[in-house]
Amino acid sequence: MAPNVPVIDIREVTRTYGEDPPALADVTLSVRAGEAVAVLGPSGSGKSTLLNLIAGLDRPSTGSVTVDGLRVDALSEAGSARYRRTRIGMVFQFFNLLDDLTVTDNVLLPAQLAGLSRGEARTRAAGLLESLRIDRHADAYPGRLSGGERQRVAVARALMNRPALLLADEPTGALDTASGDDVRALLADLNAAGQTIVLVTHDLALARSCATRTVELVDGRIVRDSGHVAPAATR
Template sequence: MPQPVIDIRGTSRTYGEGPPALADVNLTVWPGESVAVLGPSGSGKSTLLNLIAGLDRPSAGSVTVDGLRVDRLGEAGSAKYRRARIGMVFQFFNLLDDLTVTDNVLLPARLAGVPRAEARRRAAELLAHLGIDRHTAAYPGTLSGGERQRVAVARALMNRPALLLADEPTGALDTASGDDVRELLTGLNADGQTILLVTHDLRLAEACASRTIELVDGRIVRDTATAAVAR
């Protein structure tokens, strides 16, 4: 039986004397699943994402991703983990405007020490697969929002991560570009990519997610299969 991509056990996170941002959360995500995390502002969505990404540590419990205890990693280990095992897509793309599309996509491979020729082959493959190979020499500022998010997804997939984390990936996009990104994520999941996305976009969750998790006051109050399972 395959091991889970995400295995969170009894995990809580508190800050100071206030109520917990996360309270005794248990969550398992299996290979090939696409899970949407929903909830109002302050529900713990960003805290959960940061714990999975190794950007924060739990106050109690464990966070295991792709067989690695993320909560036990130091700063250098966390950085290596993010390079090698996860890809991250953000609401505002986080592309470097002074680098071309190709150089933005190549950046994770360069940080990971991937040989130059191999990295360039991988970048070309991703850009073609995501339909943006005509923009290889362009700069991000000349692209539409949907195109920039495609570049960000290509960069996130560069090192073949076990898990793709997407934080409000349609939040800064117009309707047409949002539809474009929804189709992109749906296609990636259909190809077998495991995805966890945090979103307020119900259309995105309904289109892309095989499960929907709802957080309220740091607790999972709902964990249900979605219609996307039958797709």
């Protein structure tokens, strides 16, 4: 992307469901390359709705969502699926790994869906597993790993296609204290290397340790934004 063009550009977005109060109300948010933004707020504040809009899993009732130069809210179903394969990586609270596939095969899945050559994909997967310090488990099955190790596999899978943006939904929510600390350090290291990250979390320790910026939602509105902090590196 061109310098100073935001990776995420959300303009005056409102999302309503039937007659209920808006899940998001007139939200405008910009995230630049190299930022790690933690979205905080109580249950029902709109955090998951915001993440789903960025991921192209939902559409705004009004307003626009642009990610990596692409109008996500205007995509077709097929376009949304292609966008998630090529522009973003997603990490979930409960890992979403396939237990009948090895660690390597789980990591290879996004590349296979994107049509990357097998040789190139396997080289990329091996490099990610090594850099995330889980290469010794390459041929293991996820059920034999600790929670922290499984989350590392999930992060490797999310980074497989070199996404402009990494989205994380409560990435430490299902982990014990030690594993949570491990994932916090991993996300901080990824951001220090230039990866743009948006994470939704109740984990204040995670926000403090790896976010360069915090955004707080209450009743679907941004009530606090700590502002931009110059990133340590650029992609």
